[in-house]
Amino acid sequence: MNPSRRGWATLPLVLALAACGGGGNDTPSPAPPVAGDRIEPYDPSGTAKVATSQQAVSPVVSAQATRTIALGALTAVKGVVSATPGTPLQIGEARSVADTATVAATAALLRWQPTARGTRAAALRFTADGAHGVRLGVLVQSLPEGAVLRFYGEQGAGAMDVRASELQDIAARNARGGADDTTARTYWSPDFSGPQTTLEVEIPAAASPAAVRLSVPRLSHFTLAPAQAEQAFAQKVGESGSCNVDATCRPEFNDQSRSVARMIFVRDDGKSYLCTGTLLNDAASSGTPYILSANHCISTQAVASTLTTDWFYRSGSCGTATVNPAAARVTGGAALLYASATTDTAFMQLNSQAPAGIVYAGSYFGGVGVGTALAGVHHPQGDLQKVSLGSVQRYSTCVDNSCRSSNADDGTFLTLGWQEGTTEGGSSGSAAFVTFGERRYVVGQLLGGTASCAARDGVDYYGRFDTSYRTALRRWLNPTAAN
Numbered sequence: 507m508n509p510s511r512r513g514w515a516t517l518p519l520v521l522a523l524a525a526c527g528g529g530g531n532d533t534p535s536p537a538p539p540v541a542g543d544r545i546e547p548y549d550p551s552g553t554a555k556v557a558t559s560q561q562a563v564s565p566v567v568s569a570q571a572t573r574t575i576a577l578g579a580l581t582a583v584k585g586v587v588s589a590t591p592g593t594p595l596q597i598g599e600a601r602s603v604a605d606t607a608t609v610a611a612t613a614a615l616l617r618w619q620p621t622a623r624g625t626r627a628a629a630l631r632f633t634a635d636g637a638h639g640v641r642l643g644v645l646v647q648s649l650p651e652g653a654v655l656r657f658y659g660e661q662g663a664g665a666m667d668v669r670a671s672e673l674q675d676i677a678a679r680n681a682r683g684g685a686d687d688t689t690a691r692t693y694w695s696p697d698f699s700g701p702q703t704t705l706e707v708e709i710p711a712a713a714s715p716a717a718v719r720l721s722v723p724r725l726s727h728f729t730l731a732p733a734q735a736e737q738a739f740a741q742k743v744g745e746s747g748s749c750n751v752d753a754t755c756r757p758e759f760n761d762q763s764r765s766v767a768r769m770i771f772v773r774d775d776g777k778s779y780l781c782t783g784t785l786l787n788d789a790a791s792s793g794t795p796y797i798l799s800a801n802h803c804i805s806t807q808a809v810a811s812t813l814t815t816d817w818f819y820r821s822g823s824c825g826t827a828t829v830n831p832a833a834a835r836v837t838g839g840a841a842l843l844y845a846s847a848t849t850d851t852a853f854m855q856l857n858s859q860a861p862a863g864i865v866y867a868g869s870y871f872g873g874v875g876v877g878t879a880l881a882g883v884h885h886p887q888g889d890l891q892k893v894s895l896g897s898v899q900r901y902s903t904c905v906d907n908s909c910r911s912s913n914a915d916d917g918t919f920l921t922l923g924w925q926e927g928t929t930e931g932g933s934s935g936s937a938a939f940v941t942f943g944e945r946r947y948v949v950g951q952l953l954g955g956t957a958s959c960a961a962r963d964g965v966d967y968y969g970r971f972d973t974s975y976r977t978a979l980r981r982w983l984n985p986t987a988a989n
Contacts, residue, residue: 543872544947545983547761548787549865563665565658566621567629567706573615575605579635580727593779594803595888595931598641598728600776601634606722609647616707618715626715629706632725639697639728641772641812642705646673646691646720650713656706659698666696666837676811679841683807685774694772694812696837697728726778749959751927753891755824759883762939762946765867767797767815767836768885769935771804779803780888782936783815783854784948787866789984795856796982798951799935800969801845804852811839813854817861820891829890834861844978849918849969850904850953852935853979867937869983870947871975873914874898874940880922880949884929884936894927896966904953904967919967920950928957929966938968 580599606612616628634640644655649670658665673693680690695703703725707718753763769781781803786796797815804810815836822828838858845852874880875898882894901917902909909919922938929936929952939946950968957964971979980987 542987544870544942545787545789545868546791547765547865547868547945547947548791548793549761550793551863563656563658563667565629565656565662565665565704565706566623566625566627566708567619571617571619572629572631572704573617574631574633575603575615575722577601577603577632577634577725577727580729594800594934595780596777597730597770597780597888598639598726598772598778600724601727602724603632603722606630608723609719609721612721613715613718616715616718620711621708624711625708626711626713627706627708628715629704630722631702631704632722633702634725634727635701637701637727637729638731639699639778640701640703641697641726641728641778642695642703642722643724643726643772643776644693644695644705644720644722645688646677646693648717648719649673650709650717652710652713653718654708655693656708657695657698658704658706659700660702664696664698664835668693676839680808680811683842685806685808689774689808694726696814696835697726697770697778699731724776726772726776728778749926749928749962750886750889750892750930751894752821752825753883753893754821754830756893759881759893759946761865762867762881762883762937763820763891764818764863764865766883766885766891766936767817768819768888768932769799769803770814770816771809772812773809774806780885780932781934782884782932782952784867784883784937784951785860785864786869786948786983788982789987791866793859793866794982795858795860796843797840797854797856798937798948798971799852799854800951800953801847801850801852802953803935804842804854805845805847807842810842810852810854813840813856815856817864819885827890832863834863836861843982844974846974846977849974849977851951851969851974851979853974853982855982867939868945868947869971869975870940870942870949871972871980873970873972874920874949875914876900878940880920880938880940881946882922882927882929882933882936882938882952884933884952886928886930886933888932892927894924894929896922896924896926899923899965902967909967918970918973919953920970922955922957922966922968923964924957924962924966928959928964929955930958
């Protein structure tokens with residue numbers, strides 16, 4: 507969510523009224539009387555729809571044959587960035603790369619080598635002193651058929667391939683989404699949690715190196731590792747974050763935890779950001795990787811194409827700072843299917859399958875009333891997953907970062923007060939869940955608000971899922987349902 511959520515304190519006083527008291531637990535609400543008002547969660551474990559493991563990828567160019575483009579440290583390093591309301595948590599700055607700014611300059615640095623599999627390859631290593639991650643903005647003008655771009659970290663860690671045909675599809679999708687030619691053709695690599703990212707280009711033996719026309723005019727330099735953001739934020743504002751509840755300590759939310767991902771993406775300006783998203787099931791339980799987040803996080807196809815998601819990013823055991831060893835990253839971006847500021851909704855389909863072990867969250871589009879107990883599962887400041895428990899205080903309408911009280915008919919947001927936990931920057935886009943019986947269902951996604959560990963009477967605003975479902979999302983989630 508918005509990292510400067512305390513800036514929302516300037517909203518009208520009525521929006522900062524204390525949340526009503528009540529129990530701090532996720533008390534099940536009575537099941538609504540209307541049938542067909544929800545999509546059930548789906549756990550594909552043990553079925554044929556579980557994602558299969560990808561073939562291992564390894565570098566083919568030796569370290570000795572790889573040219574290094576070294577950038578020094580940033581002259582002014584930003585920590586946790588306070589921004590205006592309605593912006594996601596920024597974790598990276600854009601940096602120009604003069605050595606590879608043009609096709610000609612980049613071509614002059616590539617040392618083409620024969621490979622053991624009969625192809626030719628060349629590689630460039632980019633280093634940025636002090637970076638906690640480096641994402642390369644590769645501007646692709648053209649590549650020969652069969653070419654592959656390969657990215658990896660130090661000593662080949664995390665190597666992944668992107669084929670020329672995939673790059674062409676991504677560029678075409680970005681252009682259809684309204685991006686200009688340069689933005690559409692720019693592919694943003696993943697980061698590898700360190701100051702180094704290598705770009706390797708592999709082409710068929712019959713292809714000419716002259717047909718490789720690409721450049722890397724800039725990169726995104728992570729000024730803060732997502733895993734360190736929570737600690738840095740707490741140091742900055744004192745006790746903030748101290749009330750957050752470790753998701754691993756609440757095993758009753760395990761299914762929801764397995765539906766939630768930390769999202770990292772790059773905007774057109776080359777700066778990197780972080781939000782939270784939730785994997786949604788459709789009525790057919792098709793295993794299509796639909797993901798729900800906030801429009802103020804991702805609102806264009808070009809940005810959706812840069813998306814990487816981190817799954818099972820939670821503590822290895824209750825109350826510890828160690829990362830769950832099952833944590834998994836998915837790269838490849840997403841197709842933006844729907845975006846609306848009215849409910850601050852971003853609805854996407856990942857271009858890669860979600861990892862094995864996930865759960866597709868259920869959703870409820872029957873509407874929830876004032877007083878209903880809800881729960882949030884999210885990544886505050888990009889930290890390990892947390893759980894927050896609260897209830898609906900009222901309905902609201904939010905326009906241009908200003909929210910006012912409304913009613914059930916006209917309000918497009920649910921206003922939540924928290925009894926346990928809170929939200930912070932990085933929580934943006936995370937889902938609120940309602941409990942019916944033994945199951946939980948998504949009813950909204952986070953815009954922002956005034957709540958914090960230091961402001962227990964603050965509130966948060968969640969775009970109403972029932973509104974976005976009826977407006978657009980049922981087209982994908984439940985296309986055979988009656989209007």
